[in-house]
Amino acid sequence: MNSVSELDRHLVEFAGLLRQVGIRISASEILDAAQGLALVGMEDRNRVEAVLAATLVKEPNQIPWFEEAFRAYFAPPEQKKAWQEEAEKKAAQWREDIGQTHEELRFQGRELALGEEERAVYARLPEEEKERLKSFLAKSSEGMKSGIPVDHAFQPILERTVRGSLEYWRHRLGEDFPLLPPGEANGVLSEVEEAIRRKELAYLSQDLKNIDPEDWPRVVDLIRRLTERLAGQISRRYQADRRRGGIDMRRTLRANMRYGGVLLARRYRSRHTGRPKFVLLCDLSGSMVKYTEFVLQFIYGLSTVVSGIETFAFGERLARLTDEVRTGKSFQKMVREALPAAGENWGGGTNLAVALEELVRTQAQVLTRRTVFIILSDSQTLEGERAAQYLAGIRRRVREILWLNTLPERRWPEIKTIEQFRRHCRMYECYTLGHLTGILSERLG
Template sequence: MKNNTPDPLLSRLVEFIHSLRRRGIRISVSETMDALNALSQVDFIDQDQVKIALSATLVKNQHDRKVFDKAYNEYFSPPGIGMQGPDQRGEGYADAGSRPEEAGGGPVSAKKESDRDWGKEFLDHARQSVEQNERMSIKPGWTKRQKNQFIETITRMQGDRQSDGTSAPLAKKTGNSLEQWHEEVKKQVEQNGPSGSRPVSSVVKEDLDKTFVSLAPGSGAKSDSESILHEDMKKIAEKDFPRVALLIKKLSRRLATRISRRYLKRRRRGRLDIRRTIRKNISFGGALIDLKFHSKKVQKPRIVLICDVSGSMARYAVFVIQFIFGLSKVVKGIESFVFSEDLERVTPYFRKGEGFVNTMSALVEKSGQWGMGTNLFYSLETFLDKHHRLLSPSVFVLIVSDAQTIQPLKAAASLKEIRGRVKNVIWLNTLPKEAWYQNIEVYEFLKYCTMFECSTLDQLNKVLSSQMLAV
């Protein structure tokens, strides 16, 4: 009969795993057992091997790896030493997952941090002015100075990959856990023989269950990128821009990959494809053995983006346009427009093949619409007047706006006309859903479009995924 006291090594491991779970990493019981097995295979005195054994079995994506490193250093570094980066540990175990910049003998960086040291006061001023303008439907045009400020903000997006932001303090340290762990393992080896000779059995699983029960449930805190994903785009701090840019790139690329698939896998088979079936079965003497079915071809969506770039929307617009910019690499023929007091076609800027930052800088610099007031009616009329040829039954019109405009009823009439000529009008409203109905105009717009709340990157990704891939 097994002793009821949980294995101390296991308890330590489970505590550590629990701390990882609190940081948002999903770890199953089977992975915990793998970790324990892995520990029995490595040299326990070598901290690097212990760390690799735990990370390879517990952490299954690169983003979580960073969270793991932080947690591991918190949990296992001896008091007084603090966190050690991989470059401080000497040679031999350079982190396989680290960026070249992080490793010793580092690479040559194309930019210096000092080059991006730009006026914080100036930024705060611009931010305040944007926020002041938020509730106004008509805003004064931006000055050249403000435009420059905005361009600088966009430029931050190509900054250093590594955020210099200080993270929130992690859970309190458990002290010199590895030292204690070593001591316990030594004792165990003396009592039971080497751990390598003792396989992990079902008894261990019981231990695991026991230990899990003895620990309090985690708070489910989210990791950094996760929190950015769910943060209001307007409130994302400038220091996070490079990370956001990478995140958007990744999200849009994933969506683009899904859109680019030629066929859609379906649960139910379609109709029998007689022609392909006969061709396939000629080699079987005409006996119909291998049946072929019609599969639905994915229609790549055609997108017309109409993005509000008035004062209150400028921040959102940059993120949304960046997302669409990522999609445009795969989905051909995306037409993009910005509007505030009038509509302006900006597709040519995106076709120059320059990077996003240069494209956006040129756009903000040359466009007369950034930071002006909002007149959706006038803008949609311009669209119908000059660009109506773009409308067809395979087109999705994507409107990004907070729906705060003058002449809303007339705008709704224009929207109705557009709706009748396209596959769908998807409206991404940056205001929270509860706030929509404070304006009676929204009811009019809702008649002719599918409106989604979209103030975070996660919402943007979900809406585009669900709508663009809908058949």
């Protein structure tokens, strides 16, 4: 009886670990696993792994996660103990670092109201920067305004200044993702996550602009595979749309004239759905160039399943890139040539309103009911309000507008114009390949 409950406990714990790494498992699947183990026995490690894989895993992409979880969970106890100690050490270090920020980031003895993420950025700062911030806080605490010492009413202003500085450092340190605490200090889970990172399965969730130039060829290869797969999905769905519709009475009557009007043979209507046309409008501001390069590769990989792709770039003005992309020019060369057309200050500020106005005025023929209009931009533009008006006009002419926003969604509330743009388009956060694949699969399927 004890051995049975021990097995059950391990199974439930292992299923819990798999759930933590993102594999959905129901109770009935755990039951299947238990029955399977009873059938096959526990003596052979390979067989046990095969039984658990057959019953708990349901998709090929889960297999690497399952294998790492199996290796880590069924590792020797001393190894698990070492991972546990390591995880606890990291968690303790995190707590200590955050605790220290509570001591150091104070104004006139009172703690600053900062979030844990901001504190984590502070904890990662170089020592001299920390010192600079601390000394700024100390001086501000003793500061004077119009000959009168500042009091606690000054704290919110100071907090805004510190937040701004930490935000700058977050970018500088390349920490665009939320800095999260190491959690429950689960050694086995940490080991699984670490192993997956080692296998470099993280490209899909990595910000495109942070991908190391050395890794570009591999990412380009990955993009090729992703688009092949997506093209397969899209093409299949368009074909599926041609399944039969209702009875076509006219063709049915004609087909049955040979039977003297008795309706023996039936004829059905068929449905056809046109393939979409893409019009791509890419932001060429300095921070966006890398995203644009990857997204162009991705979208052009789909050219077999869309009936045409028109590509435009904008800085201060609009530049048409369709022919350049078709002739297979390198992205760098293309951008260099588009530079004079897109505006003198290319790589600096952008003006979406001017680009949209020019698009409507000179390229109206590309905006039809079959057009999926895709904008790739971080939505930081001059004349945002005017751009939103043009966007509303375009919305009435096209099938839909997708806005791929490279700014993380949690930061959208900081940009006022985003709310205006969102009224006229579907806006998605899109700074990783995972985002891009998901969006296109959802919108085109």
